[in-house]
Amino acid sequence: MTDLQSDPRKRLLELSQERGASLASLSELLGRNASYLQQFIKKGSPRKLEEGDRRTLARALGVDEVELGGPGDASQEKSYAQSPSRESTEWVEVARLDIGASAGPGAMPASEAAFDAFRFSRRWLAEQGLTGAQLSAITVEGDSMEPLLNNGDEILIDRSPRAFRDGVHVVRLGDTLMVKRVAQAGAGRYSLLSQNLSYPPVDVSAEEMEVIGRVVWKGGRI
Known part of the structure; x- marks a missing residue:
């Protein structure tokens, strides 16, 4: 397992700072309360990001899902990219x-x-x-x-x-x-x-x- 896969919390914090996107605004992007990602990073709750949340964040931040704890499966990414449900997000x-x-x-x-x-x-x-x-x-x-x-x-x-x-x-x-x-x-x-x-x-x-x-x-x- 790579360092990126083993520490998605640290990587998410780095990406939010690099992109100038607050954790609160990214939480709202997911339809969550403003403290959701802060709790994920600082308190480990939830233990890992839900698949849909991880994909939305990866797209918004311009990175591969593997950096946020995803499997990095190319075929899964292709299937997701073709899903009509992504249109609204x-x-x-x-x-x-x-x-x-x-x-x-x-x-x-x-x-x-x-x-x-x-x-x-x-x-x-x-x-x-x-x-x-x-x-x-x-x-x-x-x-x-x-x-x-x-x-x-x-x-x-x-x-x-x-x-x-x-x-x-x-x-x-x-x-x-x-x-x-x-x-x-x-x-x-x-x-x-x-x-x-x-x-x-x-x-x-x-x-x-x-x-x-x-x-x-x-x-x-x-």
Whole structure:
């Protein structure tokens, strides 16, 4: 028996840390309570992962089942891959919202109704550190974030509640949505920065701005 097979708990913990996926979010992916995998790793309960849970985790983390205590049987993997029951667990649908986030002087949002959806594999999301993320997709409007974000690009927003850190965010100022690089400026103030240097920085207070979510991916025509 290999070291990976003999210590799946240690390997699961390593993988969750490498992928940036918390044990709680992976537990929720399995439809379990948030402490399920924590108890599995720290307390040895359950003694081993159920077959379906092991397969779901292996797919989400992008590894072979053998690393999580599975038999590593290629024929079993093939049978599982062909099972229609995997359809609901293999993919995550992300709503495309009927909203534009201005990368220019500012735009009023339309409705927040979903008109379509993207489908992302759970494995890809795990590789991006987005397991359990609260994602939605909106469209960039304007040129102030060029060349990073172009007019018409679609961006994924992670709305998961977490401590703020500098980066590209969608923010709301009054009734206006904007996508900007947001940096803390001290004393409860923030700078909204454009990639296009034709647009000057905008200084706002924390009370004026609501952070909707962090931009974690973009897609658009070449």
